[in-house]
Amino acid sequence: MNRGRLTCGVLRKHMICYLLLAPTLLMFVIFVLVPAVQTVYISLTQWEGIGPKTWVGLSNYKTMLLGNAVYLTALRNTVVWTLVTMTVPVAIGLFQANLLVRGSLPHRLAKLYQLIYFLPQVISTVVAAIAWKFIYDPVMGPLNDVLRVVGMNQYANIGWLGNPKTVMTALCVVNVWIHSGFCCVVFAAAMQGIDKELYDAAMVDGATRSDQFWRITLPGIRESMTTVLVLTMMWSFKVFDIIWTMTKGGPGQHSYVFAIYAYVQGFSYNRLGLSAAITVSLTLIAMVFSKAFTTIRERGRY
Numbered sequence: 001m002n003r004g005r006l007t008c009g010v011l012r013k014h015m016i017c018y019l020l021l022a023p024t025l026l027m028f029v030i031f032v033l034v035p036a037v038q039t040v041y042i043s044l045t046q047w048e049g050i051g052p053k054t055w056v057g058l059s060n061y062k063t064m065l066l067g068n069a070v071y072l073t074a075l076r077n078t079v080v081w082t083l084v085t086m087t088v089p090v091a092i093g094l095f096q097a098n099l100l101v102r103g104s105l106p107h108r109l110a111k112l113y114q115l116i117y118f119l120p121q122v123i124s125t126v127v128a129a130i131a132w133k134f135i136y137d138p139v140m141g142p143l144n145d146v147l148r149v150v151g152m153n154q155y156a157n158i159g160w161l162g163n164p165k166t167v168m169t170a171l172c173v174v175n176v177w178i179h180s181g182f183c184c185v186v187f188a189a190a191m192q193g194i195d196k197e198l199y200d201a202a203m204v205d206g207a208t209r210s211d212q213f214w215r216i217t218l219p220g221i222r223e224s225m226t227t228v229l230v231l232t233m234m235w236s237f238k239v240f241d242i243i244w245t246m247t248k249g250g251p252g253q254h255s256y257v258f259a260i261y262a263y264v265q266g267f268s269y270n271r272l273g274l275s276a277a278i279t280v281s282l283t284l285i286a287m288v289f290s291k292a293f294t295t296i297r298e299r300g301r302y
Helices: 002-043 059-065 069-102 107-122 125-136 142-149 167-192 196-204 209-220 222-237 241-246 258-268 272-301
Strands: none
Touching: 002 272, 059 272, 069 107, 069 167, 069 209, 069 222, 069 258, 069 272, 107 167, 125 142, 125 167, 125 241, 167 209, 167 222, 167 241, 196 209, 209 222, 222 272, 241 258, 258 272
């Protein structure tokens, strides 16, 4: 009898848990799972967005992968963008945060610098992209004028966004400028939560500033580092607005990433099947990156 009552109590608790989770699960099914299944189905069809869909199997994937230089360009640019986003802004933000928290700046001045560093994150990405597009302008922009003033005339006549050799570097600079402040603020908050007695004990033992950084600071912000890396990886795979506002994928297709490639195929050429196939391939690549990052992160935990 007692065992039966215990079983009923456990089942009742489980039912309550399932009822509480049901709204979130329903939203996940409607807004994530169903669209994902629809995207995979559309990638196996030929569809112009209106009218019936024609089943073509893996034809869109063959078109995407076999002898398609544009796809390879988008793949290369997406990977480069992801690697840059997950390293350069994180490194700059870590350096800035360590300087602000562990440096000799007054507390109020450090807070002001954090606000200044974070401002690019607050500004609309489109507004920031328009401003940087003006900066890079070869005729009206100030960048080339500054290069002439400092004597770097060999670089002063470059059309930064119109040159296939420099366009991705110029775009990555804008991306680094936007995201470095976010990394700085997150790391600074995490560093302020580290017990100061650890640093005092390290100083008594004769540890240098470098030793304190590697032995105390980095282990102390491990969780925040993971959060920042995951967020920057997510942002890098879905990047669209910066590149579209500044170059629209040009010159030619030299600044294409997957999001722009899928958008152009879907909404400029009405090839929704091919666009969906590109989106599916992006999802798979993102899953590979996520799995690799998770594996490395878990191995480094122990």
